[in-house]
Amino acid sequence: MYTVLLAIDTSNDRAIAQATAVASLPEATSNVRAVLLHVFDDNPEGASVNRLSSVRRAIGVLEDADVDYELREASGEPATEILQAAESVAADAICVSGRQRTPTGKALFGSVTQSVLLEADRPVLNASID
Numbered sequence: 001m002y003t004v005l006l007a008i009d010t011s012n013d014r015a016i017a018q019a020t021a022v023a024s025l026p027e028a029t030s031n032v033r034a035v036l037l038h039v040f041d042d043n044p045e046g047a048s049v050n051r052l053s054s055v056r057r058a059i060g061v062l063e064d065a066d067v068d069y070e071l072r073e074a075s076g077e078p079a080t081e082i083l084q085a086a087e088s089v090a091a092d093a094i095c096v097s098g099r100q101r102t103p104t105g106k107a108l109f110g111s112v113t114q115s116v117l118l119e120a121d122r123p124v125l126n127a128s129i130d
Contacts, residue, residue, distance in 0.1 A: 004125070005091040007082045007116065008055050013129050014097035015054035015059055021127035022095055023065035034062055034069040035089050039078040049073035079115035086122060092125040101126045 002025070006018045019038040022034050036058055038049045049055055050070050062069045072089070086094050096112030117124050 001033050002031050002093075003035060003089055003091045004093050004095050005035045005037055005082070005086045005111070006058065007078070007087060008036050008038050008052070008058055008094045008111075009078075009097075010052060010054050011097070012054050012057045014127070016057040017127040017129050018063035018095045018097050019058035020067075021059055021125060023067050029066045032067055034067055035072055035085070035091065037072045037082065037085050039081040040073065042075075042077070044121065050058045055115055078112045079119065082112070082116055083119060086120065091122060093125055094125055095121055095125045095130065097127045 004022050004025070006022060008015045008018065019034070022028065022032060034051050036049070036055055038052055038055055042048065043054065053069065059069065072085060074085060082094065085091075094116060096113045096116055097109060117126070
């Protein structure tokens, strides 16, 4: 079984792109387990990962493709939590979908995708939006 951690944010389009990328992996229906993770920066209302629209959209894509999945949530600094979750679930790869930012924008505001790409000790798949 090949485990892929999908780091899902609140963008429906990026979540769909990530789920589509994972569903299109070779033998995805029989040999891939998708772990959908959302990291809450601040969650005072106690929202749950399965209530997020982006996560529900990704689930729809995975269910349509008959890919096994599980849901996880965390709170804290997103890049750190993503990398810790990848370790925790023994992910073979991490799937992200970065925002389109200029190099200056990344330097000023940071980038979770960039941090994960630079710090991960396993392959990172960047699912782009068409």
